[in-house]
Amino acid sequence: MTRTAGETVRELVDRVTMLRNGDHSQIEPLAGLYALDAYVTHPLHPEHANSATAGREALRAHFSRLPQADVSVASSVEDFRLHTTADPEVVIVEFRYAGRVGQRALNTRCIFVVRVVAGLIVESRDYIDHLASARAYGVLPEVLARLGAGL
Template sequence: MAEAPAQVVEELFRRIDDGRWGELAGLYAEDAFVAHPLRGTHVDGRTALGERFLRLGTFRMRVSDVVVHETTDPEVVVAEYRSRGPGFSAANVQVVRVRDGLITHSSDYHDHLRMAAARGDFTGLAVSYESSGGTHEPLVAAPLGSPRDVVWRLLDGISATIPGTRADLYADDAVVTHPFHPTAPPLTGKDELRQHFARGGGEGLRPRHVVFHDGADPELVVVEFEYAGRVGSGNPVVARNVFVTRVRDGLIVESRDYADHVAFAAATGRLPDLLAAARSVVTAD
């Protein structure tokens, strides 16, 4: 009997943690497709994946704090974890489809910024963020107050006339973290969130390519999406993101927003500041 998706993903992380790079490709289907949305790249097929893994040689990367979320799609799981290597400790989230015991598709969101800072080389970090215009995609019908409905209203509200009102979607004691930002502190409580949103900056953006993964846990929803449009002085941007959000009684109580900070910084002229922040958290390991 084929292993369940959660078991396959946990085995993937065990092999990574042990440095068994040569054994990773065996967990993927022959025609597997692995996307890296934050880099705009992908790897197609088990053979190419195997070659990529083997190039890592004796590199060691430890995996910890693994949480695998099952979804209402029996083939799909979402894994959050931390990876630690020379000079970095980074957050990661992967949306993985497993069929017949093998990974057929994976969208891998990694903290490329911290990894680049540890290498001391940011070359190629900022991929092309030119927008092709983007479209506003309507919400597939969801019950009012459901996790999917609440998160859609959050995404759709980025261009709200009064952006601070987005805080009304959160509980009074909500906690929001940004794992891919090197120095951003957690936002705790509705008041802090209101101040955060009131700064604006999303007036020219719309959500597009929105994909929801409803958790087997009825409070949990995971959403992959892009913000596309123009920011700052009119610079085009496409920012790819994934949010892991818990909604209770129609309000967000917790969210880990894995956002594309590099894209926003590059489009608004703040990339040097973001790179400096990333350098500041490089460890001595």
């Protein structure tokens, strides 16, 4: 039986959380949630808004870089809300990653607009508060410096 769009996206969010918390065994199952030609964008990313990650292999590589070996993360998914649309392939989820990154608080809000076909993600637009995430991971000054250098 094929997962619904909502079930697929919930699994995605839960597995990303486990990966961020240091569970490297999530990389392959995460990649397996995507179609071979999946297309993922982060339209509000302050540095990469005009780029995309295309294809399952590129997503696998992205996930393999996600857990930072020198950073201790203890996070969970809070306030998860699934919104269905008139198109059964498209769902919108809103949630936040909450917890701690080392000694810093993590409170990153997210909204994903996702198209799922036959249980696989074919397209996702991920709207994430990247500056809040950068603050939690202790890299906000570097991000802001790079943004300022581009002016």
